[in-house]
Amino acid sequence: MTSVPLVSVFSADDSSKVTAKHIPLPAVFQTPIRPDIVSFVHTNIAKNRRQAHAVNPQAGMQHSAESWGTGRAVARIPRVSGSGTHRSGQAAFGNQCRKGRMSLPIKVWRRWHRRVNIKQKRHAAATAVAATGIVPLVLARGHRISQVPQIPLVVEDKIESYEKTTDALNFLKRFGAFEDVQKVVSTKVVRAGISKQRGKKYRVRKGPLVVYFNENAKLLKAFRNVPGVEVVNVTRLNLLQLAPGGQLGRFVIWTQSAFAHLDKLFGTYRYTSIIKDGYQLLRPLITNPDLARIINSNQVQEKVQPAKTTKVLHEVQKKNPLKNSKAMDRLNPYAKKQRAAAVAAIKANTKGTKKIKKNKALKKASRAAYNKVAASLNDATKAAVQEEQDIKVKYFSVQKGAAQTE
Amino acid sequence: MSQQVLWEVVKGNNAFLVKRNGLTLSTDPFNNTGVQTYSSTGFISKNAVGVVPTSGKVNQINNINLVAKKSTKFQQVDRKAKNTQSVYASTLAVKHGVHTASRVIRKRFGTSRVGLQKAALRKLVKLNRANAVRRRNELAAAKAQKK
Numbered sequence: 229m230t231s232v233p234l235v236s237v238f239s240a241d242d243s244s245k246v247t248a249k250h251i252p253l254p255a256v257f258q259t260p261i262r263p264d265i266v267s268f269v270h271t272n273i274a275k276n277r278r279q280a281h282a283v284n285p286q287a288g289m290q291h292s293a294e295s296w297g298t299g300r301a302v303a304r305i306p307r308v309s310g311s312g313t314h315r316s317g318q319a320a321f322g323n324q325c326r327k328g329r330m331s332l333p334i335k336v337w338r339r340w341h342r343r344v345n346i347k348q349k350r351h352a353a354a355t356a357v358a359a360t361g362i363v364p365l366v367l368a369r370g371h372r373i374s375q376v377p378q379i380p381l382v383v384e385d386k387i388e389s390y391e392k393t394t395d396a397l398n399f400l401k402r403f404g405a406f407e408d409v410q411k412v413v414s415t416k417v418v419r420a421g422i423s424k425q426r427g428k429k430y431r432v433r434k435g436p437l438v439v440y441f442n443e444n445a446k447l448l449k450a451f452r453n454v455p456g457v458e459v460v461n462v463t464r465l466n467l468l469q470l471a472p473g474g475q476l477g478r479f480v481i482w483t484q485s486a487f488a489h490l491d492k493l494f495g496t497y498r499y500t501s502i503i504k505d506g507y508q509l510l511r512p513l514i515t516n517p518d519l520a521r522i523i524n525s526n527q528v529q530e531k532v533q534p535a536k537t538t539k540v541l542h543e544v545q546k547k548n549p550l551k552n553s554k555a556m557d558r559l560n561p562y563a564k565k566q567r568a569a570a571v572a573a574i575k576a577n578t579k580g581t582k583k584i585k586k587n588k589a590l591k592k593a594s595r596a597a598y599n600k601v602a603a604s605l606n607d608a609t610k611a612a613v614q615e616e617q618d619i620k621v622k623y624f625s626v627q628k629g630a631a632q633t634e
Numbered sequence: 635m636s637q638q639v640l641w642e643v644v645k646g647n648n649a650f651l652v653k654r655n656g657l658t659l660s661t662d663p664f665n666n667t668g669v670q671t672y673s674s675t676g677f678i679s680k681n682a683v684g685v686v687p688t689s690g691k692v693n694q695i696n697n698i699n700l701v702a703k704k705s706t707k708f709q710q711v712d713r714k715a716k717n718t719q720s721v722y723a724s725t726l727a728v729k730h731g732v733h734t735a736s737r738v739i740r741k742r743f744g745t746s747r748v749g750l751q752k753a754a755l756r757k758l759v760k761l762n763r764a765n766a767v768r769r770r771n772e773l774a775a776a777k778a779q780k781k
Contacts, residue, residue: 365644369649373721376720517638
């Protein structure tokens, strides 16, 4: 980083007023983001708050049960001795048995806590602090920061003297942090599972984290009752609060003195930390992680060979040029002209021939002849019919005559 | 902060991630495709434009806001700026029609990131159309009520 990013300190009473215009960002905020370290440290440190518990060591074993052995047509599991009750003769002791002890009963001396190397813990904390200063990460964690004037948000020390919750609430409202608190309030749910009977009735989200410096600060009590808000001293920054759930990017509100103390706490890249004895901030593996910029830089582009274009040798499906005119044109560009010429030639050949015009006179004559033939046919049929009629009449009249004469 | 580094942190889990029915989707306001991918996840990039629908009255011509992502180098809100500002975005209400909005998008992207540009424009057009339909229906309903 050639230029040191600067940060403004806001007045506690008025979010538009800035009390200190440009303060350099403490070196912690430039620490490389190492989610792997944070994840590892978080999973282990999260175990350290666990309280030992165990199953009653005698549970399921308070019987003088003995196996009946073979030959009795029952399973060989130990059975409760005695008589006079349902329980007698029932299976006992096994994890599979009803009322039996569990397999591998939990012992109090289970390894509840994990120790993590100090350096790893410190690196994790530093990364977590750095992540609180990166807006996309805070957004990704789900904080509502659309109204917040600046990230990281640094406010003058006046808030450390807040005693009343109303002061605290108004302060949060002024700095756009109330949206996050509202989110916490509206997403409070009754927990699923048995835990609700064991004192963990609600699942509550995390809101802003307020970090102060002076030990006499009263703001703890002022912010205590605001849902979601946690208050912590800089000297006791906790990874479990900076990266809840192992997720980087908590929304943090720093007081000015707390912010200034960070350099002493974590040290810089020029000096090791004073308080964390000999601790040196983690150095990035790559100083410039912006791959796109590296690739497009002049230095790289100068050395890089021109991009290879994919050479298409042939089309995926073979087209027959004898049938597909476009395919033919690709092979023989003159084919198009040839085809056009052929069409033109045909047109030219047929140009002289006249269309056959039907001769009107011919038409009339042929029609007359046809009619004549049709008429003669008609007459012939008519004559035939008449002849038949005559015959019929003659025949019947002869008959009639015959009848009459008789 | 480099987009690559942020992606490595954010891709596994973030507040906008929605995994349903085997799909990995995103409710990121800067994401115009709806699917969580490296290039479409706008909130980790330096410049991105989100086309965001807003709830508004019938009289509002377009209930669309353009949310432009700001560079995170100096993360402070510019109070003198005309558009609604936040630490990470400046919001522009699309009042003067879709064409001016599309010009804003085109200017933002220039000749680069054509895919993202197209996605933003596509969403703008779709929202605009949906809005027109909605407005038409509401006006008709208002008219009917008056009668």
